[in-house]
Amino acid sequence: MLGWEYPPRFAGGLGKASQGIARGLAALGTEVLFVLPSFRPRRAAPRLRVTGAREWLLQGRNPISSRQPSGAGRLGLLSVPARLRPYQAPARGAGPGASRATVAGAGAGDTATGLYGSGLGREVTRFALHVGRLAARTRADLIHAHDWMSFPAALAAAAPRSLPVFLHVHSTEYDRSGEAVNPAIAEIERVALERAAHIFAVSHYTANVLISRYGIPGEKITVVYNAPDDEIFSLDAALGVQGSTRPHWIVFLGRLTFQKGPDHFLHAASRVAQMNHEARFLVCGSGDMLPALRALAGSLGIAERVEFRGFLQPAAVDRLLSRARLLVMPSVSEPFGLVALEALRCGTPVILSKQSGVREVLGHSLQVDFWDHEKLAEQMLAVLRLPVLATQLVEEGREQLVRLSWEESAQRVLTAYAQVTGIPTAGITAR
Amino acid sequence: MELDVCFYFQVHQPWRLRAYRYAEVGSRHDYFDEEVNARILRRVTEKCYLPMNELLAERIRTLGPAFRVSFSITVTALEQMQAYAPEALASFRRLVAGGGVELLTETSHHSLAALYSAPEFAAQVQLHRAVCARLLGVPGNVFRNTELITSDAIASRVAALDFRGICIEGADRLLRGRSALRPYRFAAAPGLAALPRYYRLSDDIAFRFSDRDWQEWPLTADRFVQWLDALAQTEAEHSPDNGFLGLFMDYETFGEHQWAGTGIFEFMRALPAAVLARPGFRFVTPSEAVARTPAQTDVLELATPVSWADLERDTTAWNGNRIQQSALQAAFALEPMLLRHQAADPEEGAKLIEEWRRLLSSDHVYYMSTKHWADGDVHKYFSPYESPYDAYITYMNVLADLTDRCGGNSRRNPAKPEGA
Numbered sequence: 095m096l097g098w099e100y101p102p103r104f105a106g107g108l109g110k111a112s113q114g115i116a117r118g119l120a121a122l123g124t125e126v127l128f129v130l131p132s133f134r135p136r137r138a139a140p141r142l143r144v145t146g147a148r149e150w151l152l153q154g155r156n157p158i159s160s161r162q163p164s165g166a167g168r169l170g171l172l173s174v175p176a177r178l179r180p181y182q183a184p185a186r187g188a189g190p191g192a193s194r195a196t197v198a199g200a201g202a203g204d205t206a207t208g209l210y211g212s213g214l215g216r217e218v219t220r221f222a223l224h225v226g227r228l229a230a231r232t233r234a235d236l237i238h239a240h241d242w243m244s245f246p247a248a249l250a251a252a253a254p255r256s257l258p259v260f261l262h263v264h265s266t267e268y269d270r271s272g273e274a275v276n277p278a279i280a281e282i283e284r285v286a287l288e289r290a291a292h293i294f295a296v297s298h299y300t301a302n303v304l305i306s307r308y309g310i311p312g313e314k315i316t317v318v319y320n321a322p323d324d325e326i327f328s329l330d331a332a333l334g335v336q337g338s339t340r341p342h343w344i345v346f347l348g349r350l351t352f353q354k355g356p357d358h359f360l361h362a363a364s365r366v367a368q369m370n371h372e373a374r375f376l377v378c379g380s381g382d383m384l385p386a387l388r389a390l391a392g393s394l395g396i397a398e399r400v401e402f403r404g405f406l407q408p409a410a411v412d413r414l415l416s417r418a419r420l421l422v423m424p425s426v427s428e429p430f431g432l433v434a435l436e437a438l439r440c441g442t443p444v445i446l447s448k449q450s451g452v453r454e455v456l457g458h459s460l461q462v463d464f465w466d467h468e469k470l471a472e473q474m475l476a477v478l479r480l481p482v483l484a485t486q487l488v489e490e491g492r493e494q495l496v497r498l499s500w501e502e503s504a505q506r507v508l509t510a511y512a513q514v515t516g517i518p519t520a521g522i523t524a525r
Numbered sequence: 526m527e528l529d530v531c532f533y534f535q536v537h538q539p540w541r542l543r544a545y546r547y548a549e550v551g552s553r554h555d556y557f558d559e560e561v562n563a564r565i566l567r568r569v570t571e572k573c574y575l576p577m578n579e580l581l582a583e584r585i586r587t588l589g590p591a592f593r594v595s596f597s598i599t600v601t602a603l604e605q606m607q608a609y610a611p612e613a614l615a616s617f618r619r620l621v622a623g624g625g626v627e628l629l630t631e632t633s634h635h636s637l638a639a640l641y642s643a644p645e646f647a648a649q650v651q652l653h654r655a656v657c658a659r660l661l662g663v664p665g666n667v668f669r670n671t672e673l674i675t676s677d678a679i680a681s682r683v684a685a686l687d688f689r690g691i692c693i694e695g696a697d698r699l700l701r702g703r704s705a706l707r708p709y710r711f712a713a714a715p716g717l718a719a720l721p722r723y724y725r726l727s728d729d730i731a732f733r734f735s736d737r738d739w740q741e742w743p744l745t746a747d748r749f750v751q752w753l754d755a756l757a758q759t760e761a762e763h764s765p766d767n768g769f770l771g772l773f774m775d776y777e778t779f780g781e782h783q784w785a786g787t788g789i790f791e792f793m794r795a796l797p798a799a800v801l802a803r804p805g806f807r808f809v810t811p812s813e814a815v816a817r818t819p820a821q822t823d824v825l826e827l828a829t830p831v832s833w834a835d836l837e838r839d840t841t842a843w844n845g846n847r848i849q850q851s852a853l854q855a856a857f858a859l860e861p862m863l864l865r866h867q868a869a870d871p872e873e874g875a876k877l878i879e880e881w882r883r884l885l886s887s888d889h890v891y892y893m894s895t896k897h898w899a900d901g902d903v904h905k906y907f908s909p910y911e912s913p914y915d916a917y918i919t920y921m922n923v924l925a926d927l928t929d930r931c932g933g934n935s936r937r938n939p940a941k942p943e944g945a
Contacts, residue, residue, distance in 0.1 A: 368548075458895060459912075460915075461912065468546070472547060472918060473914075473915075473918065475547050476918040476921070476922075480921060483848055483851075483914060483917060483918070486846060486848050486895075486914075489847075490846075490895055
């Protein structure tokens, strides 16, 4: 399994979601080696190992495989259903494009991606090169990669043995940039998505983006929802609902980028501020829009009511959400929106953008078009002044929340593995 | 066996609210969505009220007094007809005047007052009778409560208002294995005959008629009457008395819920003669059914209310969650304030009370039901809102303004919000 973020080294929901899937698969009996560009090797759970490609290469051998009785070479960059042998099973499901062809990242190189010169582009390319070198020494049943940064690496890893590639889309370039896409990144996504044996999308919303923007046939996509982090979830019993005793804090939490809609949050906030003199607006996150947002708060006349809290560590996020009255997710395009689940976990109601994936699993929620500042303000005011509404939103939201689990999501992944590769998963699913 | 077939059609339209914003509290007092209400009423008039009234009038003319039906028409529906489609009101008036039609009494505004305020309940019952008398004709002595919500307490209250009968849901929970094909009385109110709705056959017409996956589709009048035959014969083995078959349903079934293209009008045109062709089968009005109910008959006991809604057949469609309970509590809490206001300023007070009563229509809290919201179902079908929560927000905004207007102090000081 290839990824770019893994807790505690992550910036957003991608790391958490990647971890959730990896853990869920391991819990269901699948052997998973999770490789990201740089990470101190560790055994994260039974059957789940996480390592950086750089660290692996530096040690000259798989740093984890040496602890494995059955020996080196067995561990892939891959998700290996542990009880499923033989490994010699050919990659029947691999699409023709995935077979030993040149690989976008490794083969085409920096210039072809058009990312040469950008730090991120170099890293993506280097990751693909490293993984490509490691791939020859490993064996596995399949490759599973999270988001475009690891897509070139996935194709590189798959090439030597024509392994089937499963791509997991947590966000597309069209979500992140709207119409102003980076053509090089969009091209990486397009090539990889076309070559993939199968694709996981975090919502139907995202699946539709893949279909409409990249022309991917719907039958090649399985929707796999994210889930709440159940380890922390249990703590929440102590937090209680307590909505009406909390201060009037309304939270925006996410990168300060176009995609997340922090400007829409401020526009609605200025309407709320006129009607509710107690409300404070907490903007949590970092990003390139920060100076513009400060200026906007000033021009809207609410500078004194808005706090820019910067990027928060997970523990700080939990503390904040457990005190706030409301979380608003006004994203312009949100493939899923894990932060909504985190808020509910902390007993905090949420307002969701209709342009989000998480609304598909949280039907019991306030929803609004991100551009409808009047209605967004209306809903924010209502949550502040009607405690019964807040309580019911939390209660009903959490009822829906507990139906989501990483194991169930991983089960959907396993089922798709089996359908595409022809490797039976009966032994695993029975667990 | 003899079978008394009783058709009762419910006609109701609520005053739907417009998207009333919190920022408008204190400055604007127009709560209702004129455009949407007018559009819906005109559509239903054209698709259902006019053609179906015409159909019934023609059948009554042709078949004579042997065919008869009954209606309950809410004041909110009558007043919207007056405002938006006078031809609908005229059509109902002609139908009632032509004979063979009995009117039932209910709460004027299709409210849940029976559950929340005895004085308001009595006032709305009286108002409904008065408005019907003025616009259509005098209602009979049979009552139907909003959505057939009935309990021992409600039955006693209805009996105390001099009614002789009440329409009830023939719910399994209420009848406990007894037949839904005959009238009962309430232990709590022996003077009140209880006419049960035979829900399976009623819903065959109201819900399943156009369902192509239904094994009985397409349903014909002959087939329907064959079922009645079979039922009557089975029933005769258990009881020597007359059978009573209550076919109670929303009038909008005809042409609105079941489009004309489904054949629903042809079905209803053929049904009366098909029923009357069977020996021992006849049509009755609710009053006639009540008159034929033996003084000594099986009694019902009902500590908690039953209704005709959802599979649960209880009141949770209207008061099953927190926001519904909060909305109902806030709405009925205005009653003493409004009465004081009316005492001080009768003209303005009457106006406010009428607006308040429009807010008491059960529809407003029905839109707030989250019971099956996520699955998307009949609640969603009827709701003009995007979500139950949006329904609640709008409703509470309106109530805040109405509270202001009748001298209450709902306007929270922004620095000290409600419930803080």
